[in-house]
Amino acid sequence: MSRTPLDTVEHAAATPDVELPWAELGLKKDEYERVVEILGRRPTGAELAMYSVMWSEHCSYKSSKVHLRQFGEKAPRSDALLVGIGENAGVVDVGQGYAVTFKVESHNHPSYVEPYQGAATGVGGIVRDIIAMGARPVAVVDPLRFGAADHPDTKRVLPGVVAGIGGYGNCLGLPNIGGEVVFDACYQGNPLVNAGAIGVMRHEDIHLAKASGAGNQVILYGARTGGDGIGGASILASETFDDAKPSKRPAVQVGDPFQEKLLIECTLEAFREKLVVGIQDLGAAGLSCATSELASNGSGGMTVTLDDVPLRDSTLSPEEILMSESQERMCAVVEPAKVDRFLEICEKWDVIATVIGEVTDGDRLEIFWHGEKIVDVDPRTVAHDGPVYERPYARPSWQDELQADDANKLPRPATAAELKDQVLKLVGSPNQASKKWITSQYDHFVQGNTVLAQPEDSGMIRVDEATGLGVAIATDGNGRYAKLDPYTGAQLALAEAYRNVATTGAKPLAVSDCLNFGSPEDPAVMWQFAEAVRGLADGCLQLGTPVTGGNVSLYNQTGEAAIHPTPVVAVLGVIDDVARRTPVAFQEEGQLLYLLGDTREEFGGSAWSQVVHDHLGGLPPKVDLERERLLAEILISASRDGMIDSAHDLSDGGLIQAVVESALLGGRGARLVVPDGLDAFTFLLSESAGRAIVAVPRSEEVRFNDMCGARGLPVTRIGVVDGASVEIQGEFELSLTELRDAHEGTIEALLA
Amino acid sequence: MARVVVDVMLKPEILDPQGQAVQRALPRLGFEGISDVRQGKRFELEVDGPVDEAALARIHDLAESFLANTVIEDFTVKVEEVAEAAK
Amino acid sequence: MTARIGVVTFPGSLDDRDTQRAIRLAGAEPVALWHKDKDLHQVDAVVLPGGFSYGDYLRAGAISRFSPVMGTVIEQAKAGLPVLGICNGFQVLTEAHLLPGAMLGNDHLHFICRDQKLRVENADTAWTADYRAGQEIHIPLKNMDGRYVADEYTLDQLEAEGRVAFRYVDFNPNGSQRDIAGITNEAGNVVGLMPHPEHAVEPLIGTGRTDGLPFFTSILKKLVGA
Numbered sequence A: 001m002s003r004t005p006l007d008t009v010e011h012a013a014a015t016p017d018v019e020l021p022w023a024e025l026g027l028k029k030d031e032y033e034r035v036v037e038i039l040g041r042r043p044t045g046a047e048l049a050m051y052s053v054m055w056s057e058h059c060s061y062k063s064s065k066v067h068l069r070q071f072g073e074k075a076p077r078s079d080a081l082l083v084g085i086g087e088n089a090g091v092v093d094v095g096q097g098y099a100v101t102f103k104v105e106s107h108n109h110p111s112y113v114e115p116y117q118g119a120a121t122g123v124g125g126i127v128r129d130i131i132a133m134g135a136r137p138v139a140v141v142d143p144l145r146f147g148a149a150d151h152p153d154t155k156r157v158l159p160g161v162v163a164g165i166g167g168y169g170n171c172l173g174l175p176n177i178g179g180e181v182v183f184d185a186c187y188q189g190n191p192l193v194n195a196g197a198i199g200v201m202r203h204e205d206i207h208l209a210k211a212s213g214a215g216n217q218v219i220l221y222g223a224r225t226g227g228d229g230i231g232g233a234s235i236l237a238s239e240t241f242d243d244a245k246p247s248k249r250p251a252v253q254v255g256d257p258f259q260e261k262l263l264i265e266c267t268l269e270a271f272r273e274k275l276v277v278g279i280q281d282l283g284a285a286g287l288s289c290a291t292s293e294l295a296s297n298g299s300g301g302m303t304v305t306l307d308d309v310p311l312r313d314s315t316l317s318p319e320e321i322l323m324s325e326s327q328e329r330m331c332a333v334v335e336p337a338k339v340d341r342f343l344e345i346c347e348k349w350d351v352i353a354t355v356i357g358e359v360t361d362g363d364r365l366e367i368f369w370h371g372e373k374i375v376d377v378d379p380r381t382v383a384h385d386g387p388v389y390e391r392p393y394a395r396p397s398w399q400d401e402l403q404a405d406d407a408n409k410l411p412r413p414a415t416a417a418e419l420k421d422q423v424l425k426l427v428g429s430p431n432q433a434s435k436k437w438i439t440s441q442y443d444h445f446v447q448g449n450t451v452l453a454q455p456e457d458s459g460m461i462r463v464d465e466a467t468g469l470g471v472a473i474a475t476d477g478n479g480r481y482a483k484l485d486p487y488t489g490a491q492l493a494l495a496e497a498y499r500n501v502a503t504t505g506a507k508p509l510a511v512s513d514c515l516n517f518g519s520p521e522d523p524a525v526m527w528q529f530a531e532a533v534r535g536l537a538d539g540c541l542q543l544g545t546p547v548t549g550g551n552v553s554l555y556n557q558t559g560e561a562a563i564h565p566t567p568v569v570a571v572l573g574v575i576d577d578v579a580r581r582t583p584v585a586f587q588e589e590g591q592l593l594y595l596l597g598d599t600r601e602e603f604g605g606s607a608w609s610q611v612v613h614d615h616l617g618g619l620p621p622k623v624d625l626e627r628e629r630l631l632a633e634i635l636i637s638a639s640r641d642g643m644i645d646s647a648h649d650l651s652d653g654g655l656i657q658a659v660v661e662s663a664l665l666g667g668r669g670a671r672l673v674v675p676d677g678l679d680a681f682t683f684l685l686s687e688s689a690g691r692a693i694v695a696v697p698r699s700e701e702v703r704f705n706d707m708c709g710a711r712g713l714p715v716t717r718i719g720v721v722d723g724a725s726v727e728i729q730g731e732f733e734l735s736l737t738e739l740r741d742a743h744e745g746t747i748e749a750l751l752a
Numbered sequence B: 001m002a003r004v005v006v007d008v009m010l011k012p013e014i015l016d017p018q019g020q021a022v023q024r025a026l027p028r029l030g031f032e033g034i035s036d037v038r039q040g041k042r043f044e045l046e047v048d049g050p051v052d053e054a055a056l057a058r059i060h061d062l063a064e065s066f067l068a069n070t071v072i073e074d075f076t077v078k079v080e081e082v083a084e085a086a087k
Numbered sequence C: 001m002t003a004r005i006g007v008v009t010f011p012g013s014l015d016d017r018d019t020q021r022a023i024r025l026a027g028a029e030p031v032a033l034w035h036k037d038k039d040l041h042q043v044d045a046v047v048l049p050g051g052f053s054y055g056d057y058l059r060a061g062a063i064s065r066f067s068p069v070m071g072t073v074i075e076q077a078k079a080g081l082p083v084l085g086i087c088n089g090f091q092v093l094t095e096a097h098l099l100p101g102a103m104l105g106n107d108h109l110h111f112i113c114r115d116q117k118l119r120v121e122n123a124d125t126a127w128t129a130d131y132r133a134g135q136e137i138h139i140p141l142k143n144m145d146g147r148y149v150a151d152e153y154t155l156d157q158l159e160a161e162g163r164v165a166f167r168y169v170d171f172n173p174n175g176s177q178r179d180i181a182g183i184t185n186e187a188g189n190v191v192g193l194m195p196h197p198e199h200a201v202e203p204l205i206g207t208g209r210t211d212g213l214p215f216f217t218s219i220l221k222k223l224v225g226a
Helices: A009-014 A029-039 A045-054 A065-073 A108-113 A115-132 A152-172 A232-237 A257-272 A286-297 A318-323 A336-348 A379-383 A399-404 A416-427 A479-484 A486-503 A523-543 A607-613 A625-640 A654-666 A680-685 A698-711 A736-744 A746-751 B017-028 B053-067 C016-026 C068-078 C088-095 C152-160 C213-225
Strands: A081-083 A090-095 A098-106 A136-146 A176-183 A192-202 A217-222 A278-281 A302-305 A329-334 A353-359 A365-369 A372-377 A450-452 A459-462 A470-476 A507-516 A547-553 A566-575 A592-596 A646-649 A670-672 A692-696 A715-721 A725-728 A732-735 B002-010 B040-047 B073-082 C004-009 C029-034 C045-048 C083-086 C102-104 C112-120 C136-143 C147-149 C164-168 C180-184 C190-193
Touching: A009 A372, A029 A045, A045 A286, A045 A318, A045 A372, A045 A379, A065 A523, A090 A507, A090 A547, A090 A566, A098 A115, A098 A470, A098 A507, A098 A566, A108 A115, A108 A152, A108 A192, A115 A136, A115 A152, A115 A192, A115 A257, A115 A278, A115 A329, A136 A152, A136 A257, A136 A459, A136 A470, A136 A566, A152 A176, A152 A192, A152 A257, A152 A746, A176 A459, A176 A470, A192 A470, A192 A507, A192 A566, A217 A257, A217 A286, A217 A336, A257 A329, A257 A336, A278 A286, A286 A302, A286 A318, A286 A329, A286 A365, A286 A379, A318 A365, A329 A336, A336 A353, A372 A379, A399 A479, A416 A607, A416 A654, A416 A680, A416 A732, A416 A736, A470 A486, A479 A486, A479 A523, A479 A566, A486 A507, A486 A523, A486 A566, A486 A625, A486 A646, A507 A523, A507 A625, A523 A547, A523 A566, A523 A625, A592 A625, A592 A698, A607 A654, A625 A646, A625 A692, A625 A698, A646 A654, A654 A670, A654 A680, A654 A692, A654 A725, A654 A736, A692 A698, A698 A715, A725 A736, A732 A736, A736 A746, B002 B053, B040 B053, B053 B073, C004 C016, C004 C213, C016 C029, C016 C213, C045 C068, C045 C088, C083 C088, C088 C102, C088 C190, C112 C180, C147 C180, C152 C180, C164 C190
Parallel strands: A098 A547, A136 A176, A302 A365, A507 A547, A670 A725, C004 C029, C004 C045, C045 C083, C083 C190
Antiparallel strands: A081 A090, A090 A098, A098 A192, A136 A192, A217 A329, A217 A353, A278 A329, A302 A353, A365 A372, A450 A459, A459 A470, A470 A566, A507 A566, A592 A692, A592 A715, A646 A692, A670 A715, A725 A732, B002 B040, B002 B073, C102 C147, C112 C136, C112 C164, C164 C180, C180 C190
């Protein structure tokens, strides 16, 4: 970058013909011309750095924005929503004066390049988003997607990612309570490492990223700034990250969870003493993002002296300081009278804190270096007025053929013995097998409020010790369903997460999402994206659960091959008393098993079609969101009134998968009878949505049936909790030992 | 100015799973003929002033009480480079 | 009257508030102690909680051991102050040589979080009197550096003097020598263990068991009865 002489604003104005490396920084020609037009002159190097990172796909959502608007336009009325889309994370009212903030983000590309650090810093970033809202982080969840379980590179990526999530989250003292692990060859070169976090605060403690009040001081605190991931923000979202040009340093940032833990405690202490006017974490685009967003969300005026930024590497140029993605840093706006106390708290926690700027009564963001002005911009043009693209999209030509390749017509097991073999193969297949080897590397217990953690249907955390108020979270997404039909696939992800929350007894309230797709420059991918967003927005409207925020990750593809469209949906719910939660495990012999909902012949995208036939085709299961809502009401009422002792949602792998999990977790078997009107194969393996199994104590049988009958939910008695095996009467029997061996050994054997 | 290097190694009798993991990976990477790997820590101390016997003795104490845990670890102290400006 | 039990917060302590809750549930009064403060504020006993103090950098517990508060804790522990070290606290106690041996990385090189079965080997310490010797309990375990090592002489001595307080049963989760999960000093006032009793004090929470509560009722009875 042109650094001699220093490229000041004055110098830029005087030298309009100097060529700047806008293309290498990821800007398109028209985008660069737009910057020149906004400024009325060519940008300085520092300004170019800021615009290029802030206008990258990752920071500006330039390809996705036009579609994401639907989340706002179609948002259901919800009294629960305190802070909506646009802030660091959404905030939901959970009652009793408590508010909960939650969000899911992706750290896909960095985790492929360097699995441990990529995943670790992903956790770090999402946790800082939560702190920046004023909340104490209380739990994390990690939806993960990897290539084929037996592919050699999966053995490189998965253990590193898992160790990174554990290494960072465990060290922060955050229980890891949920998430998923899915294997599919489509994620081979593009693993999806999504990270979610939940935080809890009192209503009055909500903080926003806003710099207002002329004279207020801008304080940078946390780690020193180094050369980490310079240009990473651009690289993250540009077409290729593997052939990085010389000007782009590697996108690997190294995390220091110890520093982050200090940052959490120090920030929360400052909040408690009401010292903070506005706050922003430094993530992608570092100081460029924090200063421009804080300023533009306030009155607009801010001056920053870059010389005051504490550096780890004294050779960094001002442009690099602005772009650095060094982890574990935050930026707070503090009234002058409170600055001393703020700095004192930082010192108590051994956190470096420095005043680097001031809010002004103007509307320009001005940044100085060695006494010279190197940035003079309207911060809104950096943070909010980025380019918006109406990318062309078109239903791919192969979609019809894919849907016509009906999975319902695949050869089915001809005998009971064959059905038994296929069931055993299924429950031991990597996607259906126990993920204990992975989840046991995460701390579930820290903070002493964990009510439920994986493999439960949703994670649940107690919020108030006295009243038992709690929150639940589930994340789901099925790329196979979404590939067959992105609109329905997105709704199925929503429906499953919603159902999972209700299955544990909590009332679903709000949604966050992480939308993982291929290249937006491919009209087919863009169509998948548009359809998924439309499906999700329509679904949220119908279920009354607003989208509070989220994240889009594009360019997840290797060459021409995009990943399956993978919208991952997180649903947050509330439960008045965690003592009423419903676990997955069978609790007591003799309890009656009921199947709730309708079972149809639905095998498109199913686990069975994948494991037995290596097939993907047909249509995904039908979605009936009214039915999902009714099912949820029944599950919540049954939990509240003590009518059920265990419940499990039915999804991939069908009924047999759910029964096997409940049996193994409870150490109790089940005897099942195939209901009238269904064949054993469809009964056990269909993936019809809107279903759950529940275990009902005999004393509650009449009351439970009456409730379902009165509300019109189909309910079928299918068996009883009993013995040390899972027996399908007239078909086959599998001992719990056999099932355990098949279900629990797979992942360790492949990856340990 | 001088640099003093303190190397800390697990005692020979203490199991070193990290070293073993490295060793197990060697054949996979095509390295033969390495019968054992043990992993340790290296500390580089930039010392102001002369590194005389008194300074080395202090660093020895530092290594013994802090940098190494002598229940499980051994250590060595060596001077790596002395700038000519040293008095 | 009740007892005042201090819980030290080091930078990077994680289970300090959970430990305070466990103390409160047992009926004692928790007192927060800060690592930079030498003063123990007249507490009757001290718990060093779990976590990753100083990020476990250098060695787990190695930096905390030199904090101002530890100077006082070491001095008073030698004079009989009851001290319990849980997980990272146990690591601090071995680094401070209040307990023999040392903690190393798990033999399988992974962090491990599980509901761990233990046998109470010594029910005569300040922190274990509410158990029976030989009693089997389940306590959550979660650690990266949980492998207890000591030389053969020390191990034999610990066994001979009945100073192995807890042993892993059915499964050794980290490669600890002789399945040792926790030990005590000669006087029985200083106890350290890797599993987390403070995570097993409430039904419904965590594993839903309350097998860890007797740690805190033991010390309360000792202090109040004394």
